[in-house]
Amino acid sequence: MHAFDVLGDPVRRRILELLADGELSSGDVTAVIRAEFGISQPAVSQHLKVLRDNGFATVRPVGARRLYAVDDTALRQADEWLGRFRRFWTPHLAAMATEVARGKRLRRLAAADDVEELR
Numbered sequence: 001m002h003a004f005d006v007l008g009d010p011v012r013r014r015i016l017e018l019l020a021d022g023e024l025s026s027g028d029v030t031a032v033i034r035a036e037f038g039i040s041q042p043a044v045s046q047h048l049k050v051l052r053d054n055g056f057a058t059v060r061p062v063g064a065r066r067l068y069a070v071d072d073t074a075l076r077q078a079d080e081w082l083g084r085f086r087r088f089w090t091p092h093l094a095a096m097a098t099e100v101a102r103g104k105r106l107r108r109l110a111a112a113d114d115v116e117e118l119r
Contacts, residue, residue, distance in 0.1 A: 003056075003077055003078040006051065006056060006074070011039065012050060014032075016051070022069075024069075025066065026068060027065070029068060051068075055073040056070070
């Protein structure tokens with residue numbers, strides 16, 4: 001399965017978001033996903049298996065519990081593939097960052113002028 005096929009599913013993307021904050025038990029993952037998506041525990045387990053089998057997550061048994069974590073292998077491969085397209089959005093993001101910084105500076109200067117007027 002291609003990395004983007006795996007990432008194309010919103011449940012799997014959400015699981016990765018949860019795991020990005022640190023290792024979680026399968027029970028913790030299942031509780032959140034069931035609450036947010038209304039799917040069964042076996043369905044969540046299947047999504048975890050897809051993530052494991054495709055290099056997005058690892059599992060570590062601790063007694064009866066299974067602890068899941070992000071495996072960056074497939075994410076690095078997806079990032080490498082995206083690398084050839086970065087030139088299309090990098091300049092736009094840099095320009096946006098410049099405009100955001102300019103706006104912050106202008107607001108800071110305006111606030112300082114307001115304080116000066118009050119004195």
